[in-house]
Amino acid sequence: MHVTSCHKLAAATATVTVGIALFASAAPASANSGEGTKSPQIISDQQYAREGNPDPRTVAPTGAPAPVTGESVRGFTDLLAKASGLEAAGNVLSENYGDFGTSLRFDLGVETETPVAVTRVDTKGDVPQSALTLEDAETAVSMLPTGTRLVTSLSPEAGAMVSTLSPAGQLTVWDSPAARTPAALKTVVEWAESVDAKDPGRIDARPQAVMRAAAKPSCTAHVYTPWTHDRKVGVSGALICNQKGSIKLSVYLEQYRGLWIWKMMSVGTANFSGVSTTNATPEWKCSKGAGSQLYRGRMQTRQLVNGNGKWWATGSVYGPQKRLVCG
Structure with a gap:
């Protein structure tokens, strides 16, 4: 270089x-x-x-x-x-x-x-x-x-x-x-x-159609609105299933840089057994007075496995965007 x-x-x-x-x-x-x-x-x-x-x-x-x-x-x-x-x-x-x-x-x-x-x-x-x-x-x-x-x-x-x-x-x-x-x-x-x-x-x-597994159990993914507290920006994503099993989940907090570019600021993961619901909450320690920035959450990995089968979905799930000022 x-x-x-x-x-x-x-x-x-x-x-x-x-x-x-x-x-x-x-x-x-x-x-x-x-x-x-x-x-x-x-x-x-x-x-x-x-x-x-x-x-x-x-x-x-x-x-x-x-x-x-x-x-x-x-x-x-x-x-x-x-x-x-x-x-x-x-x-x-x-x-x-x-x-x-x-x-x-x-x-x-x-x-x-x-x-x-x-x-x-x-x-x-x-x-x-x-x-x-x-x-x-x-x-x-x-x-x-x-x-x-x-x-x-x-x-x-x-x-x-x-x-x-x-x-x-x-x-x-x-x-x-x-x-x-x-x-x-x-x-x-x-x-x-x-x-x-x-x-x-x-x-x-x-365009491509999203293919999802039809096997039971079934789950729904939720990515929530970003928030700020105590000089941290965070977001939460949750997977809610109708059966218990082993859940894997990954959620990203992203900051908009402008013109197509979203920067991954933090990654949260969850990997638990014997549960039907779990969440991951990535947080980013921001600089006070940095000004207003647009944030969103994004969920990537999401799956549940148990004796009845495996639920999973591909592609990212995006949550609501919110402009925040670091407090």
Whole structure:
């Protein structure tokens, strides 16, 4: 990785703007897709606003996430799994952000201690840096040999975000909350660079029906509204079943970074036997005065097994969104 700029997000705005301007000027001429057509850039929030765009955090998805499939979806899933060594889990989900495009969400290593979420977007416009980074995180911007722009953000508390934006506008964001050290960040960067080198380009997806097991017992999943208390933001998810058995459950607290990007801030898991109901409640210790942020809960793993059979469901379940200020 060839770093061209490095700074704290808490640094002055002028520092961020200059760093991005220098980085953008380093783009090779071949990065432009055609005469008079500028390839998408990763820019400061100030420049993004000057271009007439809204606050990225106000661009919300329309409708519920939907499972998708297709040859290129499966191919990209295999590429992510091979690069990372993590097993792909559940369905690939799409979210529609209206005029700002549609995102695809790939989940890797769900039942491990190192889950990774990958968001893929075919963007035609510039991307604000704040959507790809965390406050008070070590951030670096660089250029890959392919002409792809690479942004890394490392927080000792929230883990790593590694983003690549190709000259053609394919944005791929790796969210790894367990990668909290420079060595762990380097591993995620290697995954991102490996995928970028073999990037298939735009991913075509088509709707997929969610298949659920018909065996008894049966369960219902609930993800509740996020809350804040004593300088913590949390969310709860519960699985309620009609029979007792062994339950596995995983719930994520996510923070909206803007323009398709939701960052996993905390993971809660439950694994109990002889119960019909259980819940998981991930919490995030936030910084007082950090300002208003949009949060939501997401449930991934959910199953119950007993002598009568196994209940399980695939794909993520999302709860209500709520904007919170750390108290």
